[in-house]
Amino acid sequence: MSIRHPIISVTGSSGAGTTTVKHTFDQIFRREGISAVSIEGDAFHRFNRKDMAAELTRRTAAGDQTFSHFSFEANELGELERVFREYGETGRGRTRHYVHDDKEAALYNTPPGAFTDWAPFEDQSDLLFYEGLHGAVVNEEVNLARWADLMIGVVPVINLEWIQKIHRDRASRGYTTEAVTDVILRRMHAYVHCICPQFTETDINFQRVPVVDTSNPFIARWIPTADESLVVIRFKSPRGIDFPYLTSMINGSWMSRANSIVIPGNRLDLAMQLILTPLILRLLDQKKRA
Numbered sequence: 001m002s003i004r005h006p007i008i009s010v011t012g013s014s015g016a017g018t019t020t021v022k023h024t025f026d027q028i029f030r031r032e033g034i035s036a037v038s039i040e041g042d043a044f045h046r047f048n049r050k051d052m053a054a055e056l057t058r059r060t061a062a063g064d065q066t067f068s069h070f071s072f073e074a075n076e077l078g079e080l081e082r083v084f085r086e087y088g089e090t091g092r093g094r095t096r097h098y099v100h101d102d103k104e105a106a107l108y109n110t111p112p113g114a115f116t117d118w119a120p121f122e123d124q125s126d127l128l129f130y131e132g133l134h135g136a137v138v139n140e141e142v143n144l145a146r147w148a149d150l151m152i153g154v155v156p157v158i159n160l161e162w163i164q165k166i167h168r169d170r171a172s173r174g175y176t177t178e179a180v181t182d183v184i185l186r187r188m189h190a191y192v193h194c195i196c197p198q199f200t201e202t203d204i205n206f207q208r209v210p211v212v213d214t215s216n217p218f219i220a221r222w223i224p225t226a227d228e229s230l231v232v233i234r235f236k237s238p239r240g241i242d243f244p245y246l247t248s249m250i251n252g253s254w255m256s257r258a259n260s261i262v263i264p265g266n267r268l269d270l271a272m273q274l275i276l277t278p279l280i281l282r283l284l285d286q287k288k289r290a
Contacts, residue, residue, distance in 0.1 A: 001149050002088030003290040006127045006283040008036075009135035009144070011202060012154030013070065013195045014187075015165025021154050021206070022131045024272045028280060029129075037087075037125040041132015042098035044080045045069060049113025068183070070133060070190035077134055077142045084147035087121070087128045094118045101173070126284060136198035145201040149283055152276075153202035160210050160224060162217040181218060204275065207232045208265060229265030232256065233275070241275075249274055 001007075010025070012018040022038075029036045047055055052074070059067040068074065087093040097116045099105050105112045121128075136145045136153070145151060156164065162184055169175040169183075199205055208231050210224035235241050238259040246261055247253045250271055253263040263271050 001147065003286050005088050005091040006149040006287060007084055007088060007130070007147060008127060008150045008152070008280070008283075009130045009148040010152045010154060011132065011135040011198050013133060013161065013191060015161050015168060016154045016156055017164065017208070018131050018154045021152065021272070022129075024269055025129060025276070028273065028277055032277070032281065034280070034284065035122075035124065035126045036129045037093070037095075037121045037127070038129045038131070039083065039093075039095040040097070041075075041080075041130070041134055042100075043096045043115070044076045044132070044134075045098060045115075046074055046076050048098075048115060065186060066189035068187040068190055070187045070194050072134075072137070072139065072141075072190075072194055075134055077137060077144070080134065081142045081144055081147065084128075084130075084144055088147050091125065092123075093121045093128070095121070126287070127280075133195065134198070136201040137194070138197070138201060145198075150279055151202040151204075153199040153205035155199055155205050156208040157210070157214075159214040159217045160208060160229075163214060163220045163223055166217065166220075167223050177218060203236050205232075205234045206268070206272070207234070208268075226265035226268065231263050231265055231268050231271070232260055233263065233271060234260045246271070246274060 008025070010018050010021055012021075025036075028034070045052070052069075055074075056067060083093045083095065096118045097104075097108055097110075099108055099110045099112050099114055099116065101112055108116050110116050130148075134144065135148065136151045137143075138145050165184070166177055166180045169180045170177065208229050210229050212224050212228045214220060214224065236259070243255055243261060247255065250261075250263050250267050253261055253267065253271075256262050
């Protein structure tokens with residue numbers, strides 16, 4: 001953790017909704033005049049698209065059916081920890097961008113499936129913001145959680161997560177349902193061993209729970225809407241959280257445990273604004289006092 005150069009990490013698996021959460025953070029940063037350096041977990045994949053396909057083929061031929069982007073060894077987690085550590089100590093660092101599609105290829109002048117060159121952060125930023133798969137990893141080789149000042153988990157119940165991933169990958173990436181299902185199956189081992197343990201490290205978890213039938217996510221025609229969902233918000237440490245204030249400000253909310261509040265799904269953005277804004281401002285106040 002760093003008082004002078006705070007780090008916020010948002011972690012969630014593919015299809016969890018971390019990009020939507022990032023939009024809320026962007027709104028807060030813009031409204032409060034905060035200069036944030038943003039980095040994406042995809043930038044720290046170990047392989048470009050072509051090399052990842054070759055690595056998958058090699059591992060599958062060797063009998064490994066579990067290797068995926070969720071796996072620790074498919075990512076440069078040591079480099080990510082170095083970026084966290086360097087930023088926390090100096091306010092400097094570097095990142096790159098993984099180009100997903102033709103639209104991004106035109107923007108970055110880099111082919112789809114490739115990385116841009118590494119580039120240094122802009123000077124004089126207020127904080128570092130990470131969004132991706134591995135922002136709270138603690139294992140024998142790295143400890144990313146030790147460097148982050150505020151860690152957020154985005155964790156929809158798994159059937160909903162699968163529905164969101166299937167619809168996104170079909171619509172934006174042209175995959176078939178069968179192809180996405182194969183990816184989900186391959187990722188299950190790493191989901192259990194690499195992704196889930198991070199949510200015991202995070203300070204706050206936002207878990208969306210649909211209130212409509214999602215029993216078979218592989219045939220779901222629609223993604224459950226916000227109006228068809230509840231969100232469970234769990235605080236690792238409830239000390240200092242004004243639950244009466246939150247339940248009074250968020251219509252239809254209630255406390256389910258001493259460290260958890262449940263809200264209507266269509267109140268998520270409001271809840272995040274109410275909860276996260278004072279936490280972010282507290283980090284910046286500590287920064288100014290240091």
